[in-house]
Amino acid sequence: MSTVAWITTRGLLGRRRFLLLLPLPILMVGIALIPRFNGINASDWTQPVIVALGFTTLLPIVALIVGTGVLGAEIDDGTITHILSKPLARWRIVVPKLLVAIGVTAATAAVPFYIVGALASGPRLGLGLIVGSTVGAVLYSTIFVALSLISRRPVLLGLVYVIVWEGLLSNLVSGTRVLSVQQYALTIADKASSSPLLSGNVSFTVAVVMSIVVAVGFLALAIRRLESFSVTGETS
């Protein structure tokens, strides 16, 4: 089990495109410094920085690049065959890869979220945001790993989901909020920090229950898809 995780980590961090993940967190911290040192009330800038930049952009985009990179990249260039031909149960391939994706995403998100939270009101908000962003990392990673097993173009499908569903609908139409990962993460971060700066749009119970449902559901789907995965030499 650890070998798969080790190979995945090396494949993920050893490539040049891992550097693509760095600008986003740096930008988030940098942009929080501007209003912080201009003496602007924290309640005015937490919405654009923490919600719009953090939960709507940074978290899903990082999770998308990492989540589709751990499995989708190998399916894409055909090297998945090497792992599939080993005497390993398929869930022993999915689970370590998913854990690596969650770990990398959560670590990339936790640092800027903590710094921004600490800048806004103090360590309590920072820790609360770490909890929220980690929940978000778990859910998004599970969804995108499953997506890379469902579709041949997981990144485009993921982008459509992130932009249209999470970005547009869950902010405009209140009905879809109950089915939005971003709202679960926000609500849980709100509960964990009990800060007046954040306000969740769904109830805490809904957020926790739905998070578990989404995580377990997409994990089961991913395992199921890899169990019936057939290697095809397809070009499109």
Next chain:
Amino acid sequence: MSSPAGVIHDIGYQRYDGERLGRGDTFLALYSQSLRTVFGLGRSFKAKIFPWLVVAVVAIVGIVVMAIRSQTGEVVLTYAMFPQVLSTLLVLFVAIAAPELVSRDLHSGVLPLYFSRPLRPADYAMAKLAALVTGIVLVFGGGQILVFIGAAFSVKGFGNVMNELADMGLGIIYTALYALVFGSIAVLIASLLKRRAVAAAAIVGSFLVTAPIVGVLSILPSESVRELAGLVNPVSLVSGVGDWLFEPSNEAGFGVGSFGPLYALVTIGLIAACATLLVTRYRKVSQS
């Protein structure tokens, strides 16, 4: 072994005696093929799903606006606002099309084959960019034409129809400005990344990330900083130019103040910079 070491034998292949087309024709061929690629024409069904999804949504929006206009006479969306309201779809469209146009050639390593023809690096870059810009104008300008058709049948008198036509013309020129800005940024980003998937994510990331920066800058106390905030994000940059051109007296909400000409200047500079970098990037490939 008296014969020299390297000999080219004539093994009887048929010779080509026809006319050899030059650089201009190669450019046109590459442009038309690239335009087909934008919509996935001549490719499998899978390559058509995403571009035509965007086309369908734009068409639906156009038809809904047209229907509201002809039923109630109310203008819900002016021509100039059309690309601005649909800018999220525009980002999605360039993220789908640009990697398909340039990252694919990088991934399969066929660029040396292109450059062994009378095609110059600048031609390749410009053909790809022109194809993407044309694609965007076709899709979003098409939506505006749908709105115009609805309007033309609901307004009274020939003069009013001509007014609508003039408005639509301006709207399409504005769409072309969006297309140039978004297209040049997207092709530049995609030309640096081999994997289509990563390129798509990078394009969307670069557009989405800059939007909250505008949000942060626009709450700062200084008025000039607020008015200049829009320069950071491509969407608000072009909409700033639109505010300056179409609504000079716009006071409410997000105004550009007296910085309208600066917005236009930055827009032109951005397009020029992206195009220059793109050409430079391919000049490097052709030398290696």
